[in-house]
Amino acid sequence: MAGEAIQEYPMHECVFRGDKKELSRLLRTHDVTQKDKHGNTPLHLAVMLGHNDCVQLLLAHGAPVKSKNALGWTPLAEAISLGDRQTIVTLLRRLKQQSRELLEKRRPALMKALSDLGDFYLELHWDFHSWVPLVSRMLPSDICRIHKRGCCLRMDTTLMDFTDMKWERGDITFLFNGNAKPSNSLTVLDNKMKVYHRIRNQETETEIEDEVDILMSSDIVAAQMPTKNITFTRAQSGWLFKADKTDKVGNFTADYYIVHGLTLESRKRREHLSDEDLRKNKAIMENFTKGYLSENTEPERRPSLPPPDRSDASWEDYINSPPAEAPHLGRPVQNKENTKTFKAMIATSEDFPMTVEALMDMLEVIGPFKQFSKLRTFMQSKLPPGFPIKIEIPVFPTVTAKLTFHEFAWKEDLEESLFETPSDYVEDPTRFPDL
Incomplete structure (x- = not known):
């Protein structure tokens, strides 16, 4: 039974092992949007594990950035948690591109609804x-x-x-x-x-970079x-x-x-934030509810975070774990x-x-x-x-x-x-x- 579960997600396994060559071959015949038993797409795993070559390859084949796993998180959310700035920029840019493409695809039907x-x-x-x-x-x-x-x-x-x-x-x-x-x-x-x-x-590039600073x-x-x-x-x-x-x-x-x-119902993750970030964010909300606004300051470009320790979980550990209870990958989660x-x-x-x-x-x-x-x-x-x-x-x-x-x-x-x-x-x- 366990072996069947492993064979059911060959693209996920390739990403988990960082096998870009085999992933490239599988992309010709397999669905890049497929979710495993934890709701993760191959792109989720590539981001969590920091396999940036796989991230780029999956995006080039249309991997959806907006897809949510069983816990409600997107690949972009996982990228923010990991803290690699270039990956966040790449995913954010692709998310906006995919949204525009979806709108263009649905445009004739939407215009007919408006005209009617x-x-x-x-x-x-x-x-x-x-x-x-x-x-x-x-x-x-x-x-x-x-x-x-x-x-x-x-x-x-x-x-x-x-x-x-x-x-x-x-x-x-x-x-x-x-x-x-x-x-x-x-x-x-x-x-x-x-x-x-x-x-x-x-x-513009500046608008993208500004948005990434806010996300980080x-x-x-x-x-x-x-x-x-x-x-x-x-x-x-x-x-x-x-x-x-x-x-x-x-x-x-x-x-x-x-x-x-x-x-x-809301869930927040803040493992990527420093104590100073938490203090500033709390002060902004408190000031708003009291009728005060913080002074505008020039945005500082956020640097990438140091990568977290590699997970010692194997592919077998991951795929054979109960649904939505996978061993931790990426940065330890601080969930509220x-x-x-x-x-x-x-x-x-x-x-x-x-x-x-x-x-x-x-x-x-x-x-x-x-x-x-x-x-x-x-x-x-x-x-x-x-x-x-x-x-x-x-x-x-x-x-x-x-x-x-x-x-x-x-x-x-x-x-x-x-x-x-x-x-x-x-x-x-x-x-x-x-x-």
Whole structure:
């Protein structure tokens, strides 16, 4: 039986032994995405064991960087734990490339879903509020106005930047054109300065290196919000005589519900962090919850960590161990688990013209992530009747987020010019350096 388990994963064994020549041969006939009994792909093992030649070979054959093992960790997470900077850079760059390729592959279906929706105008109000005065002063709020015509979306917003503990207001427009090439499909306009910038969806070397610095100095986090135990009860109003709460949200009548069983399960790893890193990260979070921000400092490039001691586990030890209980490979893990329970409120309206399915189609066009399939299932099966027109949920102990669909109307007469860059605007690639 043990021998069968060993023979079942020849690519994994090659990686474990660092046999690049045999791995190269097997890649012609075997599935590079295959997971072993611990949920690890060959790329997971190559990263954990520091076999960089195997890492490069697997990536060249399309090994997925986003794949999670049985414990919820990706090859990128394992690379951050190991601390080799060049490996982290390589995996991060390939992750972004694979995400772009997936979007391009799914683009025709996504554009059809967007085109099949009727044209509309949607007004979305969102804000964060807190009972702590200083925190409340720095939290954002905004009214987003969204127009949709064919394969085109326009979003107008007033938020621009965050400086000196307050949000800078402006007049900003995002234009998405599903008929254009991906490199030209998203444009941001500054309507006061009359300039525009095309978002190329391609990071510079400096942006990649900056992101790696953040990854190497922060916790590695895996989080999930289980939907199985979520339930809803009608919210009550009135002092002496209680009644189910119903109220107007914008122009729509909505029923209010309290959400129970909403929990966020998170696991953090910090074996790659120094005591100084932990102290700084703790201070940043404490200052934020009190309404203070740390001063911006020039980023220092993080050096690679010294490699950990080699594991003395053999391939047989590894593959014959119980599922998800493999002998340790790589840097000794420092794991911290946490579960937070949230008390949320939701208001649903059966008067709202858009369906949940249509909303999910639009969200998937904007962000085609596989998490949306789970969210879609939850929205269709779990929610009370009607459209979730208002959602209020705590995001920190002192901060609550509120999202309201305030206005909606189907529109058949939206002008094409709404979705075009005005002819008198000038291109300025430096106007939005963070996009």
